[in-house]
Amino acid sequence: MNLNQMHSTGMASPRTLQRLIDRLVERGITDDRVLRAMEAVPRHLFVDSSLKHLAYEDMSLPIGKRQTISQPFVVARMSQAVLEMPSVRSVLEIGTGSGYQAAILSHLVASVYSVERIHSLSWQARKQMRQLGINNVKLKFGDGQEGWDEHAPFDVIMFTAATRQVPTALMEQLTDHGRIIVPRVSRAGQELVLMQRSDKGWKEEVVQPVVFVPVLTGTEY
Numbered sequence: 001m002n003l004n005q006m007h008s009t010g011m012a013s014p015r016t017l018q019r020l021i022d023r024l025v026e027r028g029i030t031d032d033r034v035l036r037a038m039e040a041v042p043r044h045l046f047v048d049s050s051l052k053h054l055a056y057e058d059m060s061l062p063i064g065k066r067q068t069i070s071q072p073f074v075v076a077r078m079s080q081a082v083l084e085m086p087s088v089r090s091v092l093e094i095g096t097g098s099g100y101q102a103a104i105l106s107h108l109v110a111s112v113y114s115v116e117r118i119h120s121l122s123w124q125a126r127k128q129m130r131q132l133g134i135n136n137v138k139l140k141f142g143d144g145q146e147g148w149d150e151h152a153p154f155d156v157i158m159f160t161a162a163t164r165q166v167p168t169a170l171m172e173q174l175t176d177h178g179r180i181i182v183p184r185v186s187r188a189g190q191e192l193v194l195m196q197r198s199d200k201g202w203k204e205e206v207v208q209p210v211v212f213v214p215v216l217t218g219t220e221y
C-alpha cells in the first residue's frame with residue numbers, strides 16, 4: 001500500500017505520525033497508554049480534507065464555525081492528567097468540537113460523555129464516532145455549562161474551551177475525589193489548571209499557559 005492509499009483508507013502516514021509521537025515524548029508525555037491512543041486515532045479524519053496534510057503537525061487547526069481542534073500536545077497532556085488519577089471510569093468533556101479529544105479518551109476510560117453547543121459540530125462528531133466504531137462515547141447537543149445530570153457523577157470533568165469560572169452546577173456532578181481539568185482565563189491570559197476535590201477542599205495545580213476558544217453560553221445551529 002502506498003501513502004496515498006493509506007490516507008484514503010483512513011490510516012495516517014507512519015512517518016508523520018511517528019514524528020508527532022516523538023515530539024509528544026520530548027515534551028513530556030510519558031504515559032504509554034496516552035501515546036498508544038494518540039497512535040491509534042487518525043487525526044486527519046477529524047479535520048477538513050484541505051487540511052489533512054497538517055493533521056500530524058503539533059498545531060491546532062480550524063474545524064469551521066470559528067472553532068478549532070486542539071493541538072495534539074495539549075490533547076495528550078490533558079489525557080495524561082486524566083490518568084494521573086487512580087481508577088477513572090467516566091469523563092465529561094465540555095466542548096466536543098471535532099470529537100478528537102473524546103475519541104482519544106475513548107481508548108483510556110470506560111465511559112466518555114461530551115457536550116457541544118454548536119449543532120453541526122456535534123452532528124459531525126457523532127458521524128465520525130460511528131465511522132470509527134467508537135461506542136463508549138455519548139454525545140449531547142446543548143450548553144455544557146449545565147453538565148449532564150443524567151450520567152453524573154463523573155470522575156473527571158474536562159473543559160476544552162476556556163472559562164473564567166467553573167459553574168457550581170458542574171462541580172455538583174463530580175465524584176467526591178474527582179478532578180476538573182480546565183483552561184482558565186486569568187489576568188495573565190489562559191492557563192491549564194488541574195483542580196482536585198479532597199476531604200479538605202480544593203487543591204489546584206497550574207500546568208502551563210494554553211490557548212483555547214472561549215466557553216460561550218446557549219446553543220447555536
Ligand code: SAH
Pocket residue numbers: 067068069070094095096097098099100101102115116117118121142143144145160161213214215216217218
Ligand atoms: N475537544 C475539541 C476542541 C474543540 S474547541 C476537539 O478535540 O476538537 C472547543 C469547543 O467547545 C467548540 O466546539 C465550542 O463550540 C465548544 N463550546 C464552547 N462553549 C461551550 C458550551 N458552553 N457548551 C458546550 N460546548 C461549548
